[in-house]
Amino acid sequence: MNADLSPYTAVLVTSYGGPNEPDDVLPFMRNATAGRGIPDERLLEVSEHYMMFGGRSPINELNARLLDHVRAELDRRGLDVPVVIGNRNWLPYNAETVGQLAADGHRRVVGMATSAYGSYSGCRQYREDMQAAEASTDGVVSIDKITPYSDRDGFVNANARSLVAAVRDLRGRIGDDALRVLFVTHSIPISMNATSGIVRGTYETQHLRVATRVAAIASAELGETLEWELTYCSRSGPPHVPWLEPDINDRMAEVKEEGIAGVVAAPIGFLNDHMEVLYDLDTEARATARELELPFQRAATVNDDPEFHALLVDLLLERAAAARGELDDVTCAAQTCPVDCCKAPPRHTRPPASTPTAEGATV
Numbered sequence: 001m002n003a004d005l006s007p008y009t010a011v012l013v014t015s016y017g018g019p020n021e022p023d024d025v026l027p028f029m030r031n032a033t034a035g036r037g038i039p040d041e042r043l044l045e046v047s048e049h050y051m052m053f054g055g056r057s058p059i060n061e062l063n064a065r066l067l068d069h070v071r072a073e074l075d076r077r078g079l080d081v082p083v084v085i086g087n088r089n090w091l092p093y094n095a096e097t098v099g100q101l102a103a104d105g106h107r108r109v110v111g112m113a114t115s116a117y118g119s120y121s122g123c124r125q126y127r128e129d130m131q132a133a134e135a136s137t138d139g140v141v142s143i144d145k146i147t148p149y150s151d152r153d154g155f156v157n158a159n160a161r162s163l164v165a166a167v168r169d170l171r172g173r174i175g176d177d178a179l180r181v182l183f184v185t186h187s188i189p190i191s192m193n194a195t196s197g198i199v200r201g202t203y204e205t206q207h208l209r210v211a212t213r214v215a216a217i218a219s220a221e222l223g224e225t226l227e228w229e230l231t232y233c234s235r236s237g238p239p240h241v242p243w244l245e246p247d248i249n250d251r252m253a254e255v256k257e258e259g260i261a262g263v264v265a266a267p268i269g270f271l272n273d274h275m276e277v278l279y280d281l282d283t284e285a286r287a288t289a290r291e292l293e294l295p296f297q298r299a300a301t302v303n304d305d306p307e308f309h310a311l312l313v314d315l316l317l318e319r320a321a322a323a324r325g326e327l328d329d330v331t332c333a334a335q336t337c338p339v340d341c342c343k344a345p346p347r348h349t350r351p352p353a354s355t356p357t358a359e360g361a362t363v
């Protein structure tokens with residue numbers, strides 16, 4: 001790929017954000033749940049997860065590390081552009097970061113999210129936040145976001161490498177006994193799954209495709225056919241709203257009954273060891289495993305994998321080539337999300353704010 005990022009002069013990485021200290025936790029939680037029908041008990045419960053780790057999520061420093069990796073890869077290709085972070089739910093917010101880009105004279109920016117899959121939460125909501133940030137500059141800055149990248153080799157290979165290492169570690173403990181790979185990702189409401197991925201299939205389908213490929217590559221590398229399934233973590237929302245299942249904890253209990261001697265949890269849904277990984281997998285799922293006396297190994301996330309960093313830079317360059325009109329139609333189409341992709345599911349839709357008219361009616 002041609003090392004030319006024009007017409008873009010800066011890279012915006014957008015992420016979820018997380019609290020840096022105890023006083024941040026509640027306001028962060030309010031941002032994360034604003035208008036989403038998450039019960040207060042869940043809000044308090046999840047706040048406790050953060051408090052267990054000193055009121056601080058590792059996400060911000062892990063993202064900073066990812067930005068360093070991306071800068072280093074751009075540098076290797078002779079590209080010198082600012083790479084900046086903006087978050088949806090915590091400081092620095094996208095609007096602040098993009099405001100600074102505007103002040104620094106940037107007009108066209110290429111954006112990426114720290115989420116590899118298409119869904120409202122993982123893609124469109126980041127796009128909406130980027131659009132709000134553009135608007136806050138009065139449209140001086142325009143941001144083009146790369147599309148979800150879970151199908152790309154760099155992401156799949158990085159996950160396969162982690163899985164191979166984790167299986168080898170677990171084999172060291174359980175020998176040749178039956179082993180099960182539990183791929184794991186963030187659960188989302190069934191309604192959100194249904195509206196995700198016009199081009200690439202539902203959120204669940206996207207994960208199944210990655211899991212299939214990762215398992216095949218790792219199996220070939222290990223010389224054993226890995227048995228695997230897709231599980232979920234971090235379910236929230238009211239109990240009567242259905243979310244994707246099964247939960248990884250429930251499956252661990254069941255596979256133990258089936259005679260499985262050890263599980264590898266492979267978090268293909270996450271890019272780094274933020275709170276979902278640190279609490280939901282490394283704390284909660286590990287505790288479940290201990291209770292079940294089921295040997296448990298967690299595979300690494302892709303954050304520090306050089307092939308993953310190379311992929312990210314390839315994607316930015318591809319987006320730039322598409323913006324310059326240098327990619328053919330088919331490839332260009334893949335660079336832009338269709339208008340209706342990953343729409344907010346019904347429960348996210350709020351009535352438009354009504355505006356009083358001169359006559360006192362509302363429109």
Ligand SMILES: CC1=C(CCC(=O)O)c2cc3nc(cc4[nH]c(cc5[nH]c(cc1n2)c(C)c5CCC(=O)O)c(CCC(=O)O)c4C)C(CCC(=O)O)=C3C
Binds near residue numbers: 033057
């Ligand atoms: C698909 C997906 C990803 C992966 C893609 C991506 O990375 O974007 C993700 C990542 C993350 N989710 C995170 C944190 C939270 N997610 C919540 C709530 C929710 N997540 C959802 C989905 C996702 N979430 C959904 C459908 C909800 C329900 C409310 C809503 O419809 O939006 C809540 C509220 C409390 C609760 O209900 O659990 C919190 C605090 C953090 C930060 C971790 C840290 O601080 O280290 C990260 C990276």
Ligand SMILES: [Fe+2]
Binds near residue numbers: 186234
């Ligand atoms: Fe989440």
